[in-house]
Amino acid sequence: MIQSLLVGLIPGSAYALIATSLVLTYRMSGVMNFSQSVVGVFGTYVGLTLYGSGYPQWLAILVSVLVGAALSLVIGAIMTKWFDEATALVKSSVTIALMLALLALGFRLFGDAPRSIPRLFPGAAIAVGGVTFSASVLITTGLALTVGVALTLLLEFTRLGAMLRAVSERRITAELLGIPATMLIRVVWACSGALTALATTLVAPNRPSNFLTLSLLLLPAMASALFGLFRSVPAALAGGIALGMIEGASSYFDAVGPYRQAMPFVVILAVLSWSQRNQVWDASR
Amino acid sequence: MPRVSPFALPIILAVAVAAASLALSNYLTFLATMAVITGIIAMSVGLLAGQAGLASLCQMSFCGMGAWCACWLNLHAPQIPFAALLIAPPVVAGFCGVLIGLPTLRLRGINLAAVTLAFAVACDALFIKLGFPGNETNTGFARPDWLADDHVVLILGLCVFAAIGAGLEVLRRTRLGSAWTSIAHSERAAAALGISVSRMKIAAFAISAAIAGLAGALMAIQLGTLTGRNFEALSSLAVFSLSIFTAAHFLEGAVIAGLLTVLVPELLRRFGLPLDLAEFLFGLGAVQALYRGVGIGGSIRAKFAGFVGERRKAGIKVTAALPSFPVHLPQPGSSLVVADLSVAYGQVTAVDRVSFEIPQGSIVALIGPNGAGKSTIIDALSGFVRGYRGSVTMGGMSLDPFAPDTRARLGLRRTFQQCRAIPGLTALEYLRLSAGRHVTREEADELLTFFQCCSSYDRIGSLEIGLRRMVEVAAAIAAKPRVLLLDEPAAGLASEQSRVLAERIAEIPKRFGCSILLVEHDMSLIQAVCSKVVVLDFGKVIAAGPPQQALKLPEVIAAYLGKEVA
Numbered sequence: 001m002i003q004s005l006l007v008g009l010i011p012g013s014a015y016a017l018i019a020t021s022l023v024l025t026y027r028m029s030g031v032m033n034f035s036q037s038v039v040g041v042f043g044t045y046v047g048l049t050l051y052g053s054g055y056p057q058w059l060a061i062l063v064s065v066l067v068g069a070a071l072s073l074v075i076g077a078i079m080t081k082w083f084d085e086a087t088a089l090v091k092s093s094v095t096i097a098l099m100l101a102l103l104a105l106g107f108r109l110f111g112d113a114p115r116s117i118p119r120l121f122p123g124a125a126i127a128v129g130g131v132t133f134s135a136s137v138l139i140t141t142g143l144a145l146t147v148g149v150a151l152t153l154l155l156e157f158t159r160l161g162a163m164l165r166a167v168s169e170r171r172i173t174a175e176l177l178g179i180p181a182t183m184l185i186r187v188v189w190a191c192s193g194a195l196t197a198l199a200t201t202l203v204a205p206n207r208p209s210n211f212l213t214l215s216l217l218l219l220p221a222m223a224s225a226l227f228g229l230f231r232s233v234p235a236a237l238a239g240g241i242a243l244g245m246i247e248g249a250s251s252y253f254d255a256v257g258p259y260r261q262a263m264p265f266v267v268i269l270a271v272l273s274w275s276q277r278n279q280v281w282d283a284s285r
Numbered sequence: 286m287p288r289v290s291p292f293a294l295p296i297i298l299a300v301a302v303a304a305a306s307l308a309l310s311n312y313l314t315f316l317a318t319m320a321v322i323t324g325i326i327a328m329s330v331g332l333l334a335g336q337a338g339l340a341s342l343c344q345m346s347f348c349g350m351g352a353w354c355a356c357w358l359n360l361h362a363p364q365i366p367f368a369a370l371l372i373a374p375p376v377v378a379g380f381c382g383v384l385i386g387l388p389t390l391r392l393r394g395i396n397l398a399a400v401t402l403a404f405a406v407a408c409d410a411l412f413i414k415l416g417f418p419g420n421e422t423n424t425g426f427a428r429p430d431w432l433a434d435d436h437v438v439l440i441l442g443l444c445v446f447a448a449i450g451a452g453l454e455v456l457r458r459t460r461l462g463s464a465w466t467s468i469a470h471s472e473r474a475a476a477a478l479g480i481s482v483s484r485m486k487i488a489a490f491a492i493s494a495a496i497a498g499l500a501g502a503l504m505a506i507q508l509g510t511l512t513g514r515n516f517e518a519l520s521s522l523a524v525f526s527l528s529i530f531t532a533a534h535f536l537e538g539a540v541i542a543g544l545l546t547v548l549v550p551e552l553l554r555r556f557g558l559p560l561d562l563a564e565f566l567f568g569l570g571a572v573q574a575l576y577r578g579v580g581i582g583g584s585i586r587a588k589f590a591g592f593v594g595e596r597r598k599a600g601i602k603v604t605a606a607l608p609s610f611p612v613h614l615p616q617p618g619s620s621l622v623v624a625d626l627s628v629a630y631g632q633v634t635a636v637d638r639v640s641f642e643i644p645q646g647s648i649v650a651l652i653g654p655n656g657a658g659k660s661t662i663i664d665a666l667s668g669f670v671r672g673y674r675g676s677v678t679m680g681g682m683s684l685d686p687f688a689p690d691t692r693a694r695l696g697l698r699r700t701f702q703q704c705r706a707i708p709g710l711t712a713l714e715y716l717r718l719s720a721g722r723h724v725t726r727e728e729a730d731e732l733l734t735f736f737q738c739c740s741s742y743d744r745i746g747s748l749e750i751g752l753r754r755m756v757e758v759a760a761a762i763a764a765k766p767r768v769l770l771l772d773e774p775a776a777g778l779a780s781e782q783s784r785v786l787a788e789r790i791a792e793i794p795k796r797f798g799c800s801i802l803l804v805e806h807d808m809s810l811i812q813a814v815c816s817k818v819v820v821l822d823f824g825k826v827i828a829a830g831p832p833q834q835a836l837k838l839p840e841v842i843a844a845y846l847g848k849e850v851a
């Protein structure tokens with residue numbers, strides 16, 4: 001039981017990282033970015049291809065992250081340049097369309113066949129009281145926590161963080177204060193792409209990994225981001241890890257196992273019904 | 286020249302399409318049927334998203350439910366009449382739509398999108414786990430003999446498509462359609478017009494899910510054997526994007542949506558290009574179309590409406606009306622008594638034990654510096670603030686237990702400080718929606734001319750902001766209210782408009798009978814029309830009485846100009 005909870009930590013951390021990226025892009029551009037995970041998978045696959053043709057692993061991972069960042073930057077540029085003032089519905093449709101386009105391109109370039117993906121840290125493990133902590137669990141979880149804490153600190157306590165929050169809440173006012181809003185937004189998009197590519201690369205060895213199933217990491221990540229209503233990084237982080245562990249635990253119980261995919265729906269519905277119970281009306285006055 | 290029925294053209298077209306479809310090859314018939322079904326699903330998304338502004342990403346799940354239901358009936362109750370196969374699936378899917386709609390009533394925007402997407406994934410998993418009835422035995426859906434030919438299936442699909450399309454067009458012109466448009470714009474504004482927002486949202490979910498369910502039944506009929514793959518969450522996303530960019534809540538948008546899904550892959554195939562490029566092209570095309578503005582169907586409709594609007598406007602003359610205009614909607618006004626009203630937001634007391642009365646048929650002004658609590662009082666009176674203390678009584682009847690839409694229907698109407706007239710409606714539709722009854726065009730034009738705003742044909746979105754505020758007041762009056770709450774009606778008006786508005790407001794109690802609470806900063810307007818003012822500062826009443834006296838009190842001047850003057 002505890003072991004299956006721990007196994008859930010790896011996908012949980014990946015959800016947490018992707019959820020964090022979703023929160024970042026939502027706060028910057030007000031869009032639920034459906035293309036988030038496919039961008040990450042694209043990066044991962046480019047890296048994999050490099051690794052497969054004999055380049056060292058560290059270089060492959062670096063390239064993955066850079067490709068993720070570049071693709072996300074392009075999407076961010078499209079959003080800021082063309083759809084700045086569009087409604088939320090239109091913005092979502094744009095990211096959905098881009099997601100479908102990138103998925104198709106991914107199939108074209110990388111094929112649909114599952115690939116075996118090398119583990120990053122094979123073998124190493126620590127056993128404490130009968131429970132085995134593998135190195136990948138420790139490193140992945142550690143990375144998610146580090147990124148989450150660092151981002152929270154950055155947003156709360158630094159000048160850059162204050163600027164980002166200003167852009168997120170009052171874009172025009174921030175621009176009037178001389179903050180280069182558009183540039184900041186694009187940088188955040190690039191960072192979120194890099195983060196997602198990293199998360200995908202970390203979780204890929206533990207997943208049935210063809211291009212599509214990896215891209216569907218988006219769904220649990222969205223569920224996690226909803227824990228903080230797409231606004232709070234710590235809540236998204238906690239949500240991701242919690243969701244991963246719930247999934248891990250549910251694979252332990254045979255009766256629930258087959259319906260694992262339905263888990264995010266139940267969790268999201270419960271969380272939202274509770275947190276939104278007072279939101280009787282749409283916008284304030 | 287005899288008047289041509291507006292239905293003539295669609296009927297001729299439909300017959301022509303049906304006749305032409307008989308001549309198609311089997312392969313093309315298959316494609317055409319797919320296009321028709323996709324068009325129907327796109328309409329169901331368009332109804333929810335395009336019309337009511339609800340982002341639902343689980344439309345294929347509803348579709349799957351319909352298909353599942355059709356397969357089950359076909360397998361286990363083969364003796365039931367065929368019509369039942371077209372009735373039961375939409376009923377079941379519509380019921381599921383209500384089940385999804387209920388818990389998500391308070392979710393909107395991306396939260397709603399995320400929940401519905403998660404639901405789509407859950408259904409996706411469920412369909413794959415359960416399989417479709419008839420899959421194990423490999424029998425699939427058994428068509429009745431008369432339906433054995435694929436051409437007949439296509440014609441059946443076309444009939445359903447035409448019926449749903451026409452139904453939605455009719456629905457759009459009813460109160461339900463206008464109510465959806467207004468909810469998409471602002472739920473508060475809709476409730477202030479007396480519309481039950483929850484009921485309308487549930488209705489939208491139910492109807493849209495039922496349409497998707499019917500499409501599912503058609504899919505079962507066309508394809509025979511179905512799997513969970515037909516109803517993936519990803520397809521729900523794709524069809525959502527597709528109907529946003531074709532504006533599929535319009536019939537022509539739905540037609541384009543259906544055609545696009547089969548034409549693009551077919552053209553690629555003809556030119557010998559790889560088929561997976563279709564999705565890629567579709568994605569890029571959608572982004573491009575969205576960048577250019579409203580969906581394709583919407584722009585066709587806008588051009589047409591603009592053309593017709595131009596022709597009609599020529600026939601209407603908006604005269605510079607004088608106050609002697611004979612408009613009259615007799616309705617006994619009521620008094621409104623506010624006793625010990627208090628509103629607290631967390632630790633802050635925004636309104637502190639405020640009491641005042643609006644006598645029957647009088648105009649009372651509520652004034653005070655910014656942040657004094659005037660709009661909060663209006664929100665509390667109209668029911669938008671929950672959990673206020675004190676009591677609100679209209680004509681002897683306590684309003685406290687009622688929600689905003691009920692209060693509006695009881696005859697307590699309000700306008701908003703930020704104008705919330707619904708831009709997507711014409712002035713006539715807006716007046717009808719607000720009145721909750723059939724307002725004739727003559728009646729509407731009289732009322733609109735009385736307020737000197739526009740003709741009943743004008744779309745509110747095409748009016749400048751000052752005129753929209755006048756339309757908002759006119760619509761409230763059309764509802765024959767007992768008490769009318771006007772929240773800064775002159776804000777943002779040019780001085781000439783402001784003067785006209787003051788004249789009209791002064792006339793309202795005499796002509797229309799209702800009592801008015803007026804929140805306003807324009808002192809000359811207040812002195813001109815009000816019999817009493819209530820002055821508010823930091824949530825408390827600091828003075829009340831006839832304007833000439835109350836406005837001269839030292840504490841009132843101090844509240845407006847600062848303490849040192851006093």
